Amino acid sequence: MFRAKWLLWGVPVAGAVGLGVGVDQWLSAAGEAKQDLKPATTLPITRVVLFNSGVGYFSRSGEVEGEARVDLTFPESDVNDLLKSMVLEDFGNGRISAVSYDSREPIARTLSSFAINLNNNPTFAGIIGQLRGERIEVAVSATAANQPGKLNGTIVGVEKQKVPAGAQTIDAEVLNMWCAEGMRAIKMADIQSLRFSNPVIESEFRRALEVLALSHDSQKKAVQLHFAGEGKRKVQVGYVIDAPIWKTSYRLLMNEKEKPYLQGWAMVENPTDEDWSTVKMALVSGRPISFKMDLYNPLYINRPTVEPELFASLRPVTYSGGFKSNHNGPVDGPPGESAKFDEAKPGGMGGKGFGARWGAMPKGAAAPVPLSLAEADHKNDGRYAKDTAADLARRLNTGTVGNAATAGALGDFFQYTIDHPVTLVRQKSALLPIVGKEIEGTRVSIYNAGVQAKHPLLGLRLKNTSGAHLNQGPITVFEGSTYAGDTRVLDVQPNEERLLSYAIDLGTEVDPKAGAGKQKITSVKAVKGIVTTTTKVTEETTYKAINRSQTDRALLIEHPNRTSQQFKLVDTDKPAEDTPEVLRFQIQVKAGETKSHTIKEERDDVSTIALTNGAEDQIRYFVALNEISASLKQKLNEALKIKGTWDHTARELNQVNADLQRFTTDQDRIRKNLRETPKESEVYATYLKKLSDQEKEIDALTAKQKGLVADEFQARKKYEDYLANISD
Structure with missing residues (x-):
């Protein structure tokens, strides 16, 4: 049976040839490569936890025996989340050997890296031609040229020969082998099966075929989990990847003589390519912080070049920050020293901590960083636990991670645990009942002019006495057996009251x-x-x-x-x-x-x-108010008096300036007339006398102007200073 499983081609018609993989003989001959050719163990999905933040936690578990391998496939878009969150656990006396996953190399380049290149769909002869010099065992059919049986030898090559076929000849491919009795030529059509004696070639051929099988969907990437140990034991893998958010919808049944009855349904979807069969499901009403990080693509950083110093033997030293940690000294010590971990404490590299599940770590190896979300699925007896979301978050604090996150730090979570196992085939959705209880509620009519200007809305003052957190979603309301309307509710905590409105109250007007x-x-x-x-x-x-x-x-x-x-x-x-x-x-x-x-x-x-020097109108307004105090009114009246003195001085100054301007204009006129009038005329003498008299008046006005300018400045300053110091 095991041999048939790895059979690549059978013999459906006479003359057809096949290539068989000699797994049994290879298993007896190969030691180190034995693990790779064992059939992969299937780990079905046993637990699903869906969140409202667009992610889901998936747990797979099952039994393995001895050295085991588990093959999984994931869409390429999920690989980064897988690398960030995957947790492996071996609950027996085993350890996690390795996790390998497909690179992003093109399929042709990957196939060309194997000892047998399966690119471009090679023929049987083409495959054998790549392995010249390798020992093989062939089973041939009985013909006139040879006796039936098995031949052992070394591949020399494949050639084409002319062979008769009725009245004509045709080209036939012939395998040339070096056997114990000498060179043998065997028609390819006479070969029933062929196996390689070299277990390395067997392994390479199988791995190339696996790559071809997985390449049928170019968007899928293979992940292989290797478990090392003895005997039968339970293993488990958990991871967080993208998942559609679960949604809720409710039905509210109201009756005049009974309490309102609330029925809630959760809508879940299985967007994967794998059926969920009798899985334990939990729905978490909470939004943990979740992000994506590119861990799949190789990342390179620039490293500094350190010039060697004479007699220096230390590497560059970097130190950790001032936060309390397990490292009290340099991160990198002198050469030859490796990081030490307390093997006696839980969460260390040995003892009863998380590290025991990973097996012994070689000296100098990096410590794994466990994310213990998957521990929620395991108890001492190997069965699953119906843990709350808070328990899941609490378990993240175990191991070497420390208090990186605590329950409630990301918000209050509430978990709906589905009481019975759920079966949901791939690419299907389902409605799961999560609430079915009577709740407290009072009928009301709700009026809001911005919603409906004339009529209020029929509604209900609902109190969440269901004992569960009500996730946001639509509510369909029924009055008895009659549809009454639709409404929508946001998240409601236990014992919280919330208004609902579902129809227009045509019997009431506001x-x-x-x-x-x-x-x-x-x-x-x-x-x-x-x-x-x-x-x-x-x-x-x-x-x-x-x-x-x-x-x-x-x-x-x-x-x-x-x-x-x-x-x-x-x-x-x-x-x-x-x-x-x-x-x-x-x-x-x-x-x-x-x-x-x-x-x-x-x-x-x-x-x-x-109050400024232009605030006279405001001052008069304040003085006229009845609400103003008597003392403030007196101060403001005094300000008006000071302002009056300033105004009087300013008016005098303006008058003097106007007179000077008038005299200046008149003198310009007189001087113009003097230029046009003969000096011997009587008018000329009159003009000269008038000009002389005006000069005397101008001198007097100029002196007065100077005094008034100083007086006006002092009056204005006194008024402004007084205003700036009014307080009451």
């Missing part, structure tokens, strides 16, 4: 009316010339509700929450509930009743004005 509003100045204060005015702004809104239905209504009025705008409620009952967006006021409206509810809000508007 009319909101905004009042005129009031503004009143409440205080005026001055500090160092800055006057602060506080104005109280009052606004009110009246909601008039009429209930035309035949049943009483508990009406919830959602009023905008304007706390961020500094509004606060006054002369109004406290809301039944407040959220960052709205304040909810509840009133009872009986059947056929009309009721009004007024919401009054106020806030203080504060404005500031700096």
